[in-house]
Amino acid sequence: MKAIIKSRLFWPILVLMLILLINLFFDSSFFSMEIRNGRLTGSLIDILNRGAPLILISIGMTLVIATKGIDLSVGSVIAMSGAIGAMTVASADGTGLGPLLMAIGLSLLICTFVGGWNGLLVSRVGVQPIVATLILMVAGRGVAQLITGGQITTVYYDPYSFIGGGYLLALPFSIFIAAFVFLIAVLLTRKTALGLFIESVGSNPDASRLAGINSKNIMLMVYMFSGFCAGVGGLILSSNVMSADGNNAGLWFELDAILAVVIGGTSLMGGRFYLTGTVIGALIIQSLTTTIYSIGIPAETNLVVKALVVLIVCLLQSPEFRRKVFGFGKVKGAGEQKGKEGATLL
Amino acid sequence: MKDLLKVKGLLVLLFALLILLAACGSNEESGESSEPTDNNSEQTAADNEEETDSDTGEEENTDKAGEKLVIGFSQVGAESEWRTANTKSIQDAIKDAGHELKFSDAQQKQENQIKAIRSFITQKVDAIVFSPVVETGFETVLQEAKDAGIPVFLVDRAVDVEDDSLWVTFLGSDFIEEGRKAGNWLVEEMADEEGPVNIVELQGTVGSAPAIDRKEGFEEIIGQDEKFSIIKSQTGDFTRAKGKEVMEAFLKSDGENIDVLYAHNDDMAIGAIQAIEEYGLKPGEDITIIGVDAVRGAFEAMADGKMNVTIECNPLFGPQLVELIEQNFAGEELEKRIAVEESMYTMDQAEELLPTREY
Numbered sequence: 001m002k003a004i005i006k007s008r009l010f011w012p013i014l015v016l017m018l019i020l021l022i023n024l025f026f027d028s029s030f031f032s033m034e035i036r037n038g039r040l041t042g043s044l045i046d047i048l049n050r051g052a053p054l055i056l057i058s059i060g061m062t063l064v065i066a067t068k069g070i071d072l073s074v075g076s077v078i079a080m081s082g083a084i085g086a087m088t089v090a091s092a093d094g095t096g097l098g099p100l101l102m103a104i105g106l107s108l109l110i111c112t113f114v115g116g117w118n119g120l121l122v123s124r125v126g127v128q129p130i131v132a133t134l135i136l137m138v139a140g141r142g143v144a145q146l147i148t149g150g151q152i153t154t155v156y157y158d159p160y161s162f163i164g165g166g167y168l169l170a171l172p173f174s175i176f177i178a179a180f181v182f183l184i185a186v187l188l189t190r191k192t193a194l195g196l197f198i199e200s201v202g203s204n205p206d207a208s209r210l211a212g213i214n215s216k217n218i219m220l221m222v223y224m225f226s227g228f229c230a231g232v233g234g235l236i237l238s239s240n241v242m243s244a245d246g247n248n249a250g251l252w253f254e255l256d257a258i259l260a261v262v263i264g265g266t267s268l269m270g271g272r273f274y275l276t277g278t279v280i281g282a283l284i285i286q287s288l289t290t291t292i293y294s295i296g297i298p299a300e301t302n303l304v305v306k307a308l309v310v311l312i313v314c315l316l317q318s319p320e321f322r323r324k325v326f327g328f329g330k331v332k333g334a335g336e337q338k339g340k341e342g343a344t345l346l
Numbered sequence: 347m348k349d350l351l352k353v354k355g356l357l358v359l360l361f362a363l364l365i366l367l368a369a370c371g372s373n374e375e376s377g378e379s380s381e382p383t384d385n386n387s388e389q390t391a392a393d394n395e396e397e398t399d400s401d402t403g404e405e406e407n408t409d410k411a412g413e414k415l416v417i418g419f420s421q422v423g424a425e426s427e428w429r430t431a432n433t434k435s436i437q438d439a440i441k442d443a444g445h446e447l448k449f450s451d452a453q454q455k456q457e458n459q460i461k462a463i464r465s466f467i468t469q470k471v472d473a474i475v476f477s478p479v480v481e482t483g484f485e486t487v488l489q490e491a492k493d494a495g496i497p498v499f500l501v502d503r504a505v506d507v508e509d510d511s512l513w514v515t516f517l518g519s520d521f522i523e524e525g526r527k528a529g530n531w532l533v534e535e536m537a538d539e540e541g542p543v544n545i546v547e548l549q550g551t552v553g554s555a556p557a558i559d560r561k562e563g564f565e566e567i568i569g570q571d572e573k574f575s576i577i578k579s580q581t582g583d584f585t586r587a588k589g590k591e592v593m594e595a596f597l598k599s600d601g602e603n604i605d606v607l608y609a610h611n612d613d614m615a616i617g618a619i620q621a622i623e624e625y626g627l628k629p630g631e632d633i634t635i636i637g638v639d640a641v642r643g644a645f646e647a648m649a650d651g652k653m654n655v656t657i658e659c660n661p662l663f664g665p666q667l668v669e670l671i672e673q674n675f676a677g678e679e680l681e682k683r684i685a686v687e688e689s690m691y692t693m694d695q696a697e698e699l700l701p702t703r704e705y
Contacts, residue, residue: 027599036626043598050591150451151430152586152613154643165624241586241617247424247453248585292580293595299581300552 008265011316012280019287019309020044026295040170043290051286052174053078053233055279057253058260059185060229062278063222065261067202068270069122069129071223074230074257076140077114078250081107081234083147085160086244092157100159108231114140115227119220137254144246153244164240174236181229186275195273198222202270256285263313284313415445417671418466420476422503423454427613427641432502432661436475439664443672454551456480460487467494473671475499480553481506488512497674501667503555515680517667519659519688521556525563527657527690528608528636532574533567535634535654536606541573543605546596548582548589548618550610556659557581560610560638577603582614589614593621601625604633612637612644612656619652630654630693640691642703648696658688 023030023043033042057074064071085103092099114136121132155161166173189195197218200208205215233253238244262268263284264277288309292302315321417440421433433449440447448471450462456479466474467490474496478484484505491498492512500516536543545568550557561579568574578596582589589609596604607622609615615637622629629635629652637644640658647653663686674680691699 030598039624041598041625043595046594046598050594150424152424152427165620237587241590241620243586245424245585245587247451248583248587289591290595293592294599296578296580299549299579302552302581 008274009277009280012263012265012277012284012313015309015313015316016280016284016287019284019291023287023291023294030294035170038170039167039172043294045172045175047283047286047290048175048178049172050290051283052172052178053236054253054256054260054286055178055282056181056229056233056236057226058257058264058278058282059182059275060222060226061254061257062261062264062266062273062275063185063189063198064129064226065202065258065266065268066198066270066273067219067222068205069219069222070133070258070268071115071118071226072130072133072254073114073118073136073140074226074233075250075253076137076144077111077227077230078234078237078253079144079246080114080140080147081111081231082238082249083144083153083244083246084110085235086153086155086238087147089155089157089160090153095159097159099157100162103160104163104235107235108228111231111234112224112228115224115230116220118227119223122223123216123219141246144244144249146246148244148246150246155239155242155244160239161242162239164236164238165242174240177232177236181232182275182279185225189273189275194218199271199273202273257282259310260285263310263317265317413675415472415671415675416448416469417445418448418450418463418469418471418474418476420450420452420459420462420466420474422452422459422477422479424451427643428611428639428659428661431641432477432663435662435664436501436667437664439668443668445668452479454479456483460484463487463491467491467496470494471496472675473497473499475501475667475671477502478505478555479503480551481555481558482553485509485512497671499667499671499674501663502661510682513682514674515670515682515684517663517670517684517686519686521559521659522563522566523685524556524638524657524659524688525560525565526567527563528560528638528655529564529567531655531657531690531692532606532608532634532636533571536574539573543574544600544603545574545576545606545608546593546600546604547576547579548592548607548609548614549579550581550584550614552581554584556638557610564608576608582609582617584611584614586613586617589617590621591617593618594625597621597625597627602627602632606634606636608636610638612639612641615653615656616643616647619647623652628652640703642700645691645696645700645703648691648693649700651693653693655690655692657690660686660688 020030030043033040033045035041057078061071061074085107088103088106089099118133118136121127121135122129162173163177164174168176189198197208197213200211200213201215201218209215230250234250237249260281261278263281264274264279266273266278288306292305297305419436419440422429424430424433437447437449448466448469450465452459452462459476459479463474463476464487474491476498478500481504485507488498488505488507489512498513500513500518502518504516504518505513547561549561565576577600580592580596582592593607607615607618609618615635619629619635622633627633631651635653637653637656638659640656644653644656648656666686670680670684
């Protein structure tokens with residue numbers, strides 16, 4: 001029992017469960033799923049489906065943060081990716097897959113490239129990550145607006161809708177994309193030495209370099225990966241509504257992604273990182289949004305409710321806070337007490 | 347640091363000098379303005395005589411009649427097809443009338459808009475046109491414009507400011523009336539229904555005039571009959587993506603109980619239609635869908651039988667606006683509230699009208 005509670009994932013998972021349970025309280029059919037038109041539907045599926053872009057982007061962000069960096073540009077890269085994707089297929093007709101593949105290829109290539117640009121600024125030029133990515137945060141949205149001419153571009157090319165709105169094996173396709181990228185990231189960082197390299201660069205870049213790790217290339221790589229993830233997320237978001245919106249697509253996503261990483265237990269100081277924690281963090285944020293919509297919280301109090309829950313999660317994450325409030329050593333009782341508190345606050 | 351202060355001091359001096367020069371310029375202009383410039387010069391001359399004893403600000407305005415004006419236009423953003431059409435109409439009308447346009451996109455942020463208006467004031471434009479992102483918080487910047495003698499024209503959205511001398515006129519749709527129209531249509535359509543009729547509402551951006559007024563007008567009408575009830579109401583930020591996401595959550599929590607969707611704009615309705623289809627219901631049949639704006643996408647949806655009605659909110663009032671600005675500079679008194687002509691379109695008319703829609 002103690003081992004479970006001590007696990008980094010315990011608190012985030014507990015909060016996620018709590019949020020879902022609160023839903024059950026308001027709507028008894030919240031956990032039920034049914035097959036409609038050969039598709040599995042239900043609120044849980046919705047959360048996974050809507051959360052997929054955030055999960056993807058947060059995975060990229062986790063690796064960047066693990067190297068003691070930060071990537072503020074992901075929101076803008078989302079807008080760029082959606083704009084490039086939608087504009088590529090805007091003039092396409094019929095059902096041929098050519099334009100779709102071209103849109104995906106072009107978006108991902110450019111997004112990886114601009115991620116690499118961030119990486120170059122950080123690793124080779126030595127610009128601080130927050131400044132380097134801030135440049136692209138501003139410029140990227142500008143580029144997206146330039147591509148779409150500042151207008152919302154609607155896509156009438158059906159295959160494009162598959163990325164964010166398609167179904168595979170009765171499940172939304174975006175879930176598979178997120179799961180695939182997550183698995184790749186986990187395999188690469190946990191089954192090879194890459195994860196260790198990233199953690200060591202985050203802890204101390206100079207020591208890592210002296211130990212024979214190519215710190216610069218590791219940094220370059222994580223920013224490229226973050227750009228790639230944002231590109232995929234952008235395609236999903238744009239394809240889901242079949243339009244490109246340079247102004248609003250991915251707005252504030254960077255903040256949600258950073259939040260997801262922090263909730264997941266990765267420190268902003270770099271070093272150790274927890275990909276599974278990040279995914280749970282992203283799911284917490286998405287469940288919260290869905291909860292707010294489905295239990296009928298008045299529109300003008302949305303953000304306050306969101307902030308309150310995030311505050312509670314962050315406080316629970318802090319061992320210092322837990323020790324002070326719940327007392328040292330009485331961890332088991334504290335869990336129950338906390339449960340009640342969370343419910344009344346909501 | 348001291349050097350920096352010196353430089354700043356010099357800059358201030360330079361600015362003061364510029365302002366002085368500019369003031370001189372306009373005085374000179376007023377001296378020679380009696381010369382006829384074009385066909386409405388007669389009127390100008392007449393106005394000049396009438397207003398010789400009024401304050402200098404107005405005199406300055408009068409002198410600009412018929413001249414090329416520099417007009418600053420701060421738009422809300424490009425959140426919907428409607429807005430896009432509106433932007434284009436105003437931009438084209440200003441350029442076609444031979445005036446110079448300075449355009450600024452606020453991207454849904456008030457701070458951007460205030461910045462834009464301040465920059466218009468420093469650039470000494472002749473008139474400022476703007477659609478406020480939200481209703482409140484513009485007192486200071488409007489006062490600054492007034493102090494600078496620049497007339498402000500509100501378009502599409504109003505501000506909630508007590509002193510109505512801060513702007514010349516507000517040209518825009520009557521959002522409360524639009525809400526009432528939507529309510530009336532629903533009451534008529536559901537006249538034979540036994541009820542209860544469960545309505546879900548997708549609100550616009552929290553705090554914006556159309557969101558507040560369309561809600562108010564709609565509730566005013568449906569509140570008169572007890573069989574109607576709004577079971578869920580949430581903001582969809584006027585965007586397709588949000589409209590879809592929120593509708594998805596509504597469907598999961600209330601599902602088949604939902605009879606009517608009232609969306610504060612068509613783009614949210616279009617997003618919601620996608621969500622309803624994915625859920626496995628028939629939009630337009632299982633759920634009656636009411637939108638506002640009458641954008642092209644709504645006509646396409648109605649032609650496909652997926653949407654029932656859209657209340658027009660006419661964005662093509664650029665020419666009307668330019669006319670009003672010119673009238674103001676010609677010295678005419680304008681009413682504080684001028685409404686745009688609008689109507690309502692149902693599913694039956696959609697197919698016929700679709701090719702004629704400009705936006």
